[in-house]
Amino acid sequence: MIQSVETHATIAEAQRAMGADAIYMAGGTLVMRDVNAGVTATRIVRSSDPVLADIRLSGDGVTIGAGVTMAMIAVHRDLTFLAPVARSVGGPQIRNMATVGGNLFAPHPYGDFAVAMLALGARVSVAGQSAAPRPIADVLRERGRIGLVASVQVPRPQAPADFGFLKASRIKPKGVSVLSIAAYLPRQGGRIRGARVAFGAMGPMPLQASAVERVLDGQSLDAATITRAAQVAVEGLDPPTDPLATTWYRREVAGVHLKRLLERMARG
Numbered sequence: 001m002i003q004s005v006e007t008h009a010t011i012a013e014a015q016r017a018m019g020a021d022a023i024y025m026a027g028g029t030l031v032m033r034d035v036n037a038g039v040t041a042t043r044i045v046r047s048s049d050p051v052l053a054d055i056r057l058s059g060d061g062v063t064i065g066a067g068v069t070m071a072m073i074a075v076h077r078d079l080t081f082l083a084p085v086a087r088s089v090g091g092p093q094i095r096n097m098a099t100v101g102g103n104l105f106a107p108h109p110y111g112d113f114a115v116a117m118l119a120l121g122a123r124v125s126v127a128g129q130s131a132a133p134r135p136i137a138d139v140l141r142e143r144g145r146i147g148l149v150a151s152v153q154v155p156r157p158q159a160p161a162d163f164g165f166l167k168a169s170r171i172k173p174k175g176v177s178v179l180s181i182a183a184y185l186p187r188q189g190g191r192i193r194g195a196r197v198a199f200g201a202m203g204p205m206p207l208q209a210s211a212v213e214r215v216l217d218g219q220s221l222d223a224a225t226i227t228r229a230a231q232v233a234v235e236g237l238d239p240p241t242d243p244l245a246t247t248w249y250r251r252e253v254a255g256v257h258l259k260r261l262l263e264r265m266a267r268g
């Protein structure tokens, strides 16, 4: 039973107010479900820090406040590369509430936006810490212990075709992921330099597809390379069985969807 809801003026104060009896609530699309089911902490901690709603461009990157919603991203003129990712999260009501910060902590099979952040190599600023922003892969691995996220710093692809996202779901257009894939393939002289590919719903959290990255790196995105990448799609991934799909099914279709995404990116 919830006994208090506290709103703090800064995210650092909210961080200090956390404890074993508290849960932080952003958009509340998941937290409120637990509140209504009576299965959450006794204190809800919130923050009205304006930094959380900030979208700030800097050089070839952008800093996105943890409280920025999917709806805000979907219409931002400088974040068109992320718009398809934001639009893939739930329906319009969910997107109006669902935040970037909450998506990093959303359990399987959720976390489509986090998949894109992982592929882009985003870095995460944790509330109340002056240390350099942390790689998102670390944050996703340690998400029970990391503390509150203040913002994410995201590189902006130089060419639109360098970044691609695909979500496979059973219900169109707003179903939950059977799997999602994001690929960031910066190219120099036609060759991929520093490939990053991430899968969602193919493990307990969004996971990088290291075998795929190794196949793609240094290559041009041609038919032979795409076929080889698809062949190693599930290497190192550990898809669960859930009501949407079995482990077997996810493993069978991962390469097919990766091939489709890479072919789309090759066409530009």
Ligand SMILES: Cc1cc2nc3c(=O)[nH]c(=O)nc-3n(C[C@H](O)[C@H](O)[C@H](O)COP(=O)(O)OP(=O)(O)OC[C@H]3O[C@@H](n4cnc5c(N)ncnc54)[C@H](O)[C@@H]3O)c2cc1C
Residues within 6 Å of the ligand: 023, 024, 025, 026, 027, 028, 029, 030, 031, 032, 066, 067, 088, 089, 090, 091, 094, 097, 098, 099, 100, 101, 102, 103, 104, 105, 106, 109, 110, 111, 112, 113, 147, 148, 149, 150, 174, 175, 176, 177
């Ligand atoms: C009907 C429905 C459909 C959905 N469809 C999708 C979908 O298609 N794709 C998808 O990815 N997700 C989906 N979701 C899940 C969810 O809506 C999103 O993942 C959303 O981004 C979560 O954000 P939120 O702000 O609502 O999180 P909240 O519910 O507020 O919080 C979720 C978790 O994140 C933690 N948290 C929130 N903000 C922070 C922060 N700044 N720092 C540290 N911890 C934080 C909370 O403590 C909590 O543990 C769906 C949910 C519902 C109910």
